[in-house]
Amino acid sequence: MATVNNLESLLASLTECTSGDDVTVRDLLNAVGRRSYGPILLLLGFIAVTPLTIIPGTSWLVALITLLIAGQIVIGRTFPWVPRRVLDISFPRAALVSGVEQAGKYVRPVDRVLKPRLAFLSGPPFIALAALVCVAAALVTFPLGLFPFGPILPGLTVLLFGLGLTARDGFVLVAAGAGLAGAVWLLLRVWSALPFG
Secondary structure (H helix, E strand, C coil): CCCCCCHHHHHHHHHHCCCCCEEEHHHHHHHHCCCCHHHHHHHHHHHHCCHHHHCCCHHHHHHHHHHHHHHHHHCCCCCCCCCHHHHCCEEEHHHHHHHHHHHHHHHHHHHHCCCCECHHHHCCCHHHHHHHHHHHHHHHHHHHCCCCCCCHHHHHHHHHHHHHHHHCEHHHHHHHHHHHHHHHHHHHHHHHHCCCC
16 A cells, blocks of 8 residues: 555556456555555546546545545544445456546646645534535435536536645645636536426
């Protein structure tokens, strides 16, 4: 298991700590560290904005796990727990590697702006409020998952939340809230465009 403290270290851990034709959710969580909320949410947000979501049902699976993990932060659980049946879900490692390669050119500029600031937002009681943003993002993903590229904004929200929590950067946590606002706006626009909206 590698130490994950930014996007670059996340991508490195996903390629260096996994192998074979398929990877399971367990493999991914073991790669980033299963006892820390930040890297897990960073992982989930990353998956939500990569080509992995082309695989049918992936967006909803990621949203379900996000809901589970963020919910545990809200209730104050010290370490995250994931059901065994979810841990055993697998998908092609080639899709993961493709996502890592495509994201590689963007991570360094993002990582360069990360630094501990407004760090109090990454601790209690603010962390529970921030986790509610992730819960809302996960819930919004379910209806948006019915539309192409719909889950990108809520996925970005979770990515930013995981990044802010991992780097103890409260500014990024605030940005995650803006991402949620964008996702809700998108949902309302899509809903109003439907015949029954």
